[in-house]
Amino acid sequence: xxxxxxxxxxxxxxxxxxxxxxxxxxxxxxxxxxxxxxxxxxxxxxxxxxxxxxxxxxxxxxxxxxxxxxxxxxxxxxxxxxxxxxxxxxxxxxxxxxxxxxxxxxxxxxxxxxxxxxxxxxxxxxxxxxxxxxxxxxxxxxxxxxxxxxxxxxxxxxxxxxxxxxxxxxxxxxxxxxxxxxxxxxxxxxxxxxxxxxxxxxxxxxxxxxxxxxxxxxxxxxxxxxxxxxxxxxxxxxxxxxxxxxxxxxxxxxxxxxxxxxxxxxxxxxxxxxxxxxxxxxxxxxxxxxxxxxxxxxxxxxxxxxxxxxxxxxxxxxxxxxxxxxxxxxxxxxxxxxxxxxxxxxxxxxxxxxxxxxxxxxxxxxxxxxxxxxxxxxxxxxxxxxxxxxxxxxxxxxxxxxxxxxxxxxxxxx
Amino acid sequence: xxxxxxxxxxxxxxxxxxxxxxxxxxxxxxxxxxxxxxxxxxxxxxxxxxxxxxxxxxxxxxxxxxxxxxxxxxxxxxxxxxxxxxxxxxxxxxxxxxxxxxxxxxxxxxxxxxxxxxxxxxxxxxxxxxxxxxxxxxxxxxxxxxxxxxxxxxxxxxxxxxxxxxxxxxxxxxxxxxxxxxxxxxxxxxxxxxxxxxxxxxxxxxxxxxxxxxxxxxxxxxxxxxxxxxxxxxxxxxxxxxxxxxxxxxxxxxxxxxx
Numbered sequence: 001x002x003x004x005x006x007x008x009x010x011x012x013x014x015x016x017x018x019x020x021x022x023x024x025x026x027x028x029x030x031x032x033x034x035x036x037x038x039x040x041x042x043x044x045x046x047x048x049x050x051x052x053x054x055x056x057x058x059x060x061x062x063x064x065x066x067x068x069x070x071x072x073x074x075x076x077x078x079x080x081x082x083x084x085x086x087x088x089x090x091x092x093x094x095x096x097x098x099x100x101x102x103x104x105x106x107x108x109x110x111x112x113x114x115x116x117x118x119x120x121x122x123x124x125x126x127x128x129x130x131x132x133x134x135x136x137x138x139x140x141x142x143x144x145x146x147x148x149x150x151x152x153x154x155x156x157x158x159x160x161x162x163x164x165x166x167x168x169x170x171x172x173x174x175x176x177x178x179x180x181x182x183x184x185x186x187x188x189x190x191x192x193x194x195x196x197x198x199x200x201x202x203x204x205x206x207x208x209x210x211x212x213x214x215x216x217x218x219x220x221x222x223x224x225x226x227x228x229x230x231x232x233x234x235x236x237x238x239x240x241x242x243x244x245x246x247x248x249x250x251x252x253x254x255x256x257x258x259x260x261x262x263x264x265x266x267x268x269x270x271x272x273x274x275x276x277x278x279x280x281x282x283x284x285x286x287x288x289x290x291x292x293x294x295x296x297x298x299x300x301x302x303x304x305x306x307x308x309x310x311x312x313x314x315x316x317x318x319x320x321x322x323x324x325x326x327x328x329x330x331x332x333x334x335x336x337x338x339x340x341x342x343x344x345x346x347x348x349x350x351x352x353x354x355x356x357x358x359x360x361x362x363x364x365x366x367x368x369x370x371x372x373x374x375x376x377x378x379x380x381x382x383x384x385x386x387x388x389x390x391x392x393x394x395x396x397x398x399x400x401x402x403x404x405x406x407x408x409x410x411x412x413x414x
Numbered sequence: 415x416x417x418x419x420x421x422x423x424x425x426x427x428x429x430x431x432x433x434x435x436x437x438x439x440x441x442x443x444x445x446x447x448x449x450x451x452x453x454x455x456x457x458x459x460x461x462x463x464x465x466x467x468x469x470x471x472x473x474x475x476x477x478x479x480x481x482x483x484x485x486x487x488x489x490x491x492x493x494x495x496x497x498x499x500x501x502x503x504x505x506x507x508x509x510x511x512x513x514x515x516x517x518x519x520x521x522x523x524x525x526x527x528x529x530x531x532x533x534x535x536x537x538x539x540x541x542x543x544x545x546x547x548x549x550x551x552x553x554x555x556x557x558x559x560x561x562x563x564x565x566x567x568x569x570x571x572x573x574x575x576x577x578x579x580x581x582x583x584x585x586x587x588x589x590x591x592x593x594x595x596x597x598x599x600x601x602x603x604x605x606x607x608x609x610x611x612x613x614x615x616x617x618x619x620x621x622x623x624x625x626x627x628x629x630x631x632x633x634x635x636x637x638x639x640x641x642x643x644x645x646x647x648x649x650x651x652x653x654x655x656x657x658x659x660x661x662x663x664x665x666x667x668x669x670x671x672x673x
Contacts, residue, residue, distance in 0.1 A: 361465070363502055365462075366498065366502035367504075369486045369496055369498075370487075370516035371491055371516050371519045371520035371523065371576065372515055373487045374485070380504075380511075380512075383506070384507045387507075388506055
C-alpha cells in the first residue's frame with residue numbers, strides 16, 4: 001500500500017487548521033474531530049467493503065481554486081429551461097445562475113445539521129471544508145416548481161483538486177418542489193458534496209440527480225433525508241461519469257405514512273466504479289420505501305448496490321422493497337449487491353431481489369431480423385431496460401434531461 | 415427469386431436439415447407442410463440468419479444475393495422478412511418506435527429517404543386499418559401482453575410496413591381464430607403481386623384455403639420429399655402424411671420411407 005488513507009487525512013486536517021474561523025467554526029471543529037478519528041474509510045469497514053478509496057487517497061490534497069472566467073463553462077450546463085443555481089469549484093457563480101432569491105449562503109447552512117458525522121466521515125470532511133452552498137426553503141402549501149442545482153468542478157491539467165458543495169432543502173408542511181441536481185467537471189478532482197433534506201408533514205420533493213463527472217474525476221456524495229408524516233421523497237439518481245463514484249443516502253422515515261422512492265441507474269464502461277449505498281430507517285408505522293437500482297455495465301466496469309433497511313419496533317405495517325437489476329454487456333463487468341434487513345417490528349413487508357443478465361439474444365435477433373443493425377438494437381434494448389425506471393420520474397423536464405443525458409452518453413462512449 | 419440449394423444445417427452437431435433444394439420464383443407463393451420436428455422452423459430461422467444454427471452445407475440466393483453471407487439486418491434490407499412463429503416480447507420498447515426504427519433502418523440501407531414521425535404515423539395508421547387493428551397497438555410495448563392473435567397480427571403489420579420482396583411466414587396461422595386468420599391471410603394477399611414472393615410454413619390446409627399457394631412442398635426429416643400443386647395440400651389433409659408414404663413420427667435423418 002503506497003498510499004495509506006492516513007496521510008491525505010492529515011493533509012485535509014492541516015487545510016482545516018489553516019482556514020480562517022467563520023461563524024460555523026464550532027460545527028466544523030466537531031466534524032474535524034470526527035474525521036480525524038475515522039480518516040478516509042478503508043475496505044475493512046463493512047460499508048466500504050466493495051469500494052476502494054485508495055486511488056482517491058493517492059491524489060495530492062489541494063482545495064479547488066476559485067474560477068473567475070466562468071463564461072467559457074456555460075456549454076457545460078444542462079440544457080433545461082428552469083431556474084438554476086450554479087456552483088463552480090464550490091463557489092456560487094452569480095453569472096451562470098438564473099436564480100438567487102436570497103437563498104445562497106456562504107459557509108454552512110445555519111439550520112441544524114442532519115448530518116451524522118459518526119457514520120459518515122466523508123460528510124464530516126465536507127463540513128470541515130465546504131465553502132458556498134444553497135438553502136432552499138419552500139413555505140407551507142406552496143408549490144416551488146422546478147429548480148436546477150448545478151455543480152461544476154474544474155481542475156487544471158496537471159493539478160488534481162478537492163471540492164465540497166453543500167445543499168440544504170427544507171419543505172414546510174404541504175410544500176412541493178422538484179429539484180434537478182447536475183454535477184460535471186473537467187480533469188482530475190474529488191467532488192465530495194453533502195445534501196440535507198427535511199420534509200415536513202405532507203411535503204413532496206422530486207429529486208433527480210445526474211452525476212456526469214469527468215471520467216477522470218471522483219465523486220463521493222452523501223445525502224441525509226428526514227421525512228415527517230405523509231411526506232413523499234421521490235428520488236432518481238443517474239450515474240454515468242467519474243472514475244469512481246459513490247452515492248450514499250441515509251434516509252429516515254420519521255412520521256407515519258411517509259413514502260420514499262429511491263431509484264437509481266448507473267451506466268458504466270471502461271474501468272469505472274459506481275457505488276449506490278442506501279440506509280433507510282423505518283422509524284414510524286405505515287411507511288413505504290421502494291428502491292429499484294439498474295446497472296448497465298460494459299468493459300471492466302464494476303457496480304455496487306448496498307441497501308440497508310432498519311425497521312424499528314414501532315414501525316408496524318412497514319413496506320420495504322429493494323430490487324437490483326444489472327445488465328452485463330461484457331464478461332469482465334461485475335456487480336456486487338448486498339441487501340441488509342434489520343427488523344424489530346413483527347408486522348412488516350420487506351422484500352428484495354436481484355437479477356443479473358446479458359442482453360437477450362432472442363430479442364436481439366428479433367430486432368435485427370427487422371433490419372435494425374446490431375449496435376442500434378443493443379441501444380434500444382438498453383434504453384428499454386432503463387425505461388421502466390425513468391418512467392417513474394414525474395417531472396417532465398427532468399425526465400427529458402435524463403433521456404438526453406443517456407443518449408449523449410451513448411454517442412460519446414461507443 | 416429465392417433459390418435454396420443443398421442446404422444442410424444442425425444445432426450442436428445434431429443434423430436437422432439434410433440437403434434442401436427449393437426454388438420460389440418471383441411472384442409465387444409456396445407452402446411448406448410437414449410433421450413436427452421435420453425442420454420447418456429451422457429452415458425459417460436459417461433463412462433469417464439466426465445464429466443458433468450451424469449451416470453445414472449448401473447455399474441460399476435471393477435475387478442473386480448470397481443470403482448466408484449476410485447479417486440478419488442485411489437480409490432484411492435485401493428484402494427478406496420472417497414472420498415469427500413465436501414473436502418476441504420487447505418490454506420497454508414502444509411498438510411505434512420499433513416499427514419506425516425498423517422501417518427507417520431498412521430504408522436507409524436501401525438508399526431511400528427516412529420517414530419523419532408524421533409521415534410514419536400516416537403510413538402506420540393506414541396499415542392498421544387494413545388489418546382491423548386498434549390504433550392503441552402502436553402505443554403498447556412490442557408484443558407485451560398481446561394475445562396470440564394480436565402477436566400474429568403485429569407480425570403481419572410489420573410485414574405490411576416493411577414491404578419485403580420475400581416473406582417467410584412460420585406457422586402464422588397457429589393460434590388464430592377464423593376471423594383473425596382471414597385478416598392475416600388478407601394481409602399476405604394484399605402484398606401479392608409480380609414482385610412479391612412468400613414461403614408459407616403451416617401444419618394445416620386451413621390457411622391455404624385463404625392464401626392459395628402456387629406450389630406445395632412436403633418437408634420431412636430435413637428434406638423436401640414431395641412437391642406439387644395446391645392439390646397436394648388437400649391430399650395431405652385427407653390422408654395425413656402416411657398416405658404420402660411419410661413416417662410422420664420420423665425425426666432428423668431417420669425417416670423410413672424417404673426416396
